[in-house]
Amino acid sequence: MKRLMYLAILSMAAMLISVPAASAQDDMTVSIQDFFFDPGQLTVAPGTTVTWVNEGQAPHTVTSTDGKELDSATLQPGDTYSFTFEDDDAGETYAYQCTIHPQMTASVKVSGGGEATSSASASMSPSASASASPTASASASAPQELADTGGISLPLVVAIALLGLGFLVVVAMRRAS
Numbered sequence: 800m801k802r803l804m805y806l807a808i809l810s811m812a813a814m815l816i817s818v819p820a821a822s823a824q825d826d827m828t829v830s831i832q833d834f835f836f837d838p839g840q841l842t843v844a845p846g847t848t849v850t851w852v853n854e855g856q857a858p859h860t861v862t863s864t865d866g867k868e869l870d871s872a873t874l875q876p877g878d879t880y881s882f883t884f885e886d887d888d889a890g891e892t893y894a895y896q897c898t899i900h901p902q903m904t905a906s907v908k909v910s911g912g913g914e915a916t917s918s919a920s921a922s923m924s925p926s927a928s929a930s931a932s933p934t935a936s937a938s939a940s941a942p943q944e945l946a947d948t949g950g951i952s953l954p955l956v957v958a959i960a961l962l963g964l965g966f967l968v969v970v971a972m973r974r975a976s
């Protein structure tokens with residue numbers, strides 16, 4: 800009986816944690832017109848599914864221009880194409896074009912911070928907001944990656960330092976007694 804209650808509480812806690820994370824991202828739509836993408840520049844949170852809808856009269860494609868996975872087949876008028884930007888895409892920019900009309904170019908930027916639960920996200924958000932300032936978007940991904948590794952290694956360094964300090968205290972106390 801107690802174990803059942805414990806399981807119920809555990810599953811409720813798991814739901815409380817997972818539900819806000821799943822609903823934090825709103826799915827987005829990009830309209831394909833003759834002959835442009837609307838919006839041309841889009842920023843999404845990691846985990847967002849973007850759906851392209853061909854609302855033009857001509858066939859179009861959504862094709863990555865930098866070798867990423869983003870690649871629709873030819874979309875006839877009314878056709879749609881969906882792509883989900885994953886958590887490990889954070890900070891990346893997906894540039895794409897229509898291969899039939901190469902002058903149609905656009906991009907999707909995946910934001911860096913998000914509502915992630917790990918401690919690394921705390922150190923990432925300041926750099927994410929910094930990249931929103933009018934600096935070049937191409938340079939934004941590099942400092943973010945540096946901040947990411949810093950967020951992981953810093954607690955480790957502190958933990959090792961504390962362990963060493965504790966060891967020294969124990970040695971000092973033994974000598975004193």
Ligand SMILES: [Cu+2]
Pocket residue numbers: 834857858859860897898899900903
């Ligand atoms: Cu086109």
